[in-house]
Amino acid sequence: MAVTDIARRTYDHNFRLDPIVRSLLDTDFYKLLMLQMIRHIHSDVQATFALINRTQTVRLAEVIDEAELRAQLDHARTVRFTKKELIWLAGNTFYGKQQMFAPDFISWLADFSLPEYDLRKVDGQYELRFEGPWTHTTMWEIPALTIINELRSRSALRDKGKFALDVLYARAKARLWEKVERLRELPDLVLSDFGTRRRHGFLWQRWCVEALKEGLDNRFIGTSNVLLAMDADLEAIGTNAHELPMVAAARAESDEGLARAPYQVLEEWRAHYNGNLLIALPDAFGTTAFLRDAPDWLADWTGFRPDSAPPIEGGEQIIRWWQERGVDPRTRLLIFSDGMDIDTIEQTYRHFHGRVRMSFGWGTNLTNDFRGCDPDGAPGLEPISLVCKVVSADGRPAVKLSDNPVKATGEPEEIARYLRVFGSAGQVEKAVSV
């Protein structure tokens, strides 16, 4: 019906805010799994998170209006977990396991809200920091990133004509569908959406996820986005992230403690989740050092998520490590999730097919690929390398080395100390686009 709905039109005109954060479930599943453990074991730890824009050429403070940014951040602080969401978290099965979240954690979530933020403009960039208990600041990571990224998209599209917009989304849909057709050629593909943090926008991510569900059928196993998992009856995907070893390392009292930190964290994880969710992230302080010093029990885990080494080299390195320990890699899982796109997924799939179980977490290039889609060819839609990382824990600086020095974060003198403790073997510099 083409009749104008006057009531709706008037409501829309008076709309003060088109909220970006619609739900506290609009976050990555691993944040909730980590949060439960943090609250249980480390509820006294203070952790500061900060926004880091590695794409310095994009001057965010000149692109995004500060008042709009504050309005979105303030709105996110008013959002609470709803009754329906908590019932779902309590009652759903995750990775085949019931009651992944304990009743006392669910009750605690009922009162949860995002804590205060500190925002200022410095040299064309936003300094956005979250200070306070780790149990609260950790939950800002994803909303902070989705807010900044979606405000940037909105700003890039603000002055576009209606037909230009229509063509832009039509091209982006066609572009994704071409990728889907190529992925269909990979019979044993196992793929999930990891694109929340860098997405073009919430509605676009939802479109992409639903397109994969229809187009890839059971080759598409789920999404890291908890809200989309709930709404589309998909599996929620994820385990843990770099912040666990980074905080443990920052809190270590000595260089020996620092060297032990990455493995202590995994022992805590295994104990807390009773031997479920056994995926290790090897690259926080360099995969080579991590594997060299790893305890034997780690070879019994389900697998690894190499997250900053080039996928083929990184995968081969881990396969060799398993083989040296007498483990058949075909019984183990590698999850590739670092800046993957159609070409690297195909190459990695073909390279390892039959030699190891594989799963792909497809992120930015799934939910924010508008290359060549804008009829005006204007800039502003290309994704940027924006992260929100823990920068200190209990007042001590936090560091991430990764396998790619370009992705390292932390103060230079601390980075130097970490390199002394862990070594720099295996580091490969690679341009970071997303």
Add this chain to the structure above:
Amino acid sequence: MAVTDIARRTYDHNFRLDPIVRSLLDTDFYKLLMLQMIRHIHSDVQATFALINRTQTVRLAEVIDEAELRAQLDHARTVRFTKKELIWLAGNTFYGKQQMFAPDFISWLADFSLPEYDLRKVDGQYELRFEGPWTHTTMWEIPALTIINELRSRSALRDKGKFALDVLYARAKARLWEKVERLRELPDLVLSDFGTRRRHGFLWQRWCVEALKEGLDNRFIGTSNVLLAMDADLEAIGTNAHELPMVAAARAESDEGLARAPYQVLEEWRAHYNGNLLIALPDAFGTTAFLRDAPDWLADWTGFRPDSAPPIEGGEQIIRWWQERGVDPRTRLLIFSDGMDIDTIEQTYRHFHGRVRMSFGWGTNLTNDFRGCDPDGAPGLEPISLVCKVVSADGRPAVKLSDNPVKATGEPEEIARYLRVFGSAGQVEKAVSV
């Protein structure tokens, strides 16, 4: 944005079916409560349900296309409870009680689908019957009614112009809002939506429920529609219905058994729900007979839902009964749900205010009141008195007398026997419009 979404337009053009039954939760809450007990205690009982159109002047088979009706009934049979819905049923709190639905019942629901139907045209009406296990046929009641009622609405609106449609809904909204403004004047009002079965359509019921939520605030306590309760975070409202005493009566082996049946059913109910949900429906075979022979323990129940006596006379009769047993009516609840509208709600509220706890279940006149709304003044939008009742159990005929002989259902000789057993004291003839 006024740009035509071509993909959507094309999809809509090729749309084979605009489904009326979107979910198996799109039913009255009491159906699920009764179903759990039926499955637990009476899983071997066969029960036939049939559509009964008491408004014989409306020749449904001339208004509703048979192929469309079959398509909607067939579609409803393909619908299953989704994972999210089952998790919500298992995890939500109903009437303050957790785990109202047992895990084995939830598992059983996961495989549930509506059974076959038998449809034929007879003399301008549809004969629609559902034969089979009571555990399955009972679930057809609400979908059968919503399908017939919504197909009738669609048929009435098929040839309307776009502005006529726009005006029609605008007037209906204004009409409901006037009622809301009057209801706001009743400070202790307790009201819920009981309008699923006779609604104009699903989307319109949703609008009405959301309007009451905004307009009446905490005077609006919830809805009998389970899907709307879930989606709008409202309480699901309801307990039990006439089919329980009707089936028990039909299965009674003697006149003595028949006389005991209405109370046996209530004992079963109390035992099955561990003393929760203690609301009795007194009118299946006449309220006067029911109260005369009722056991003393019934005075300890929370209250009654008088459903066919005029509300003030029916309420007074029950209040006298309580007082004769030394019970203070101010500690007891009356739920009025028979054809209520703004005038009778106001009258009943004012009459009983301060003397008894009251709650109103607002049905047809909430969700299907388009009187004076159609700019063309054409017929077809006035609600009709359509029910879907149990007509036999284990091969024996079922009967309902009610307090209003116009609402009686069953074969004449059986009605005569029931009148002999229960008596006809207190019966008041009243025209039935909805």
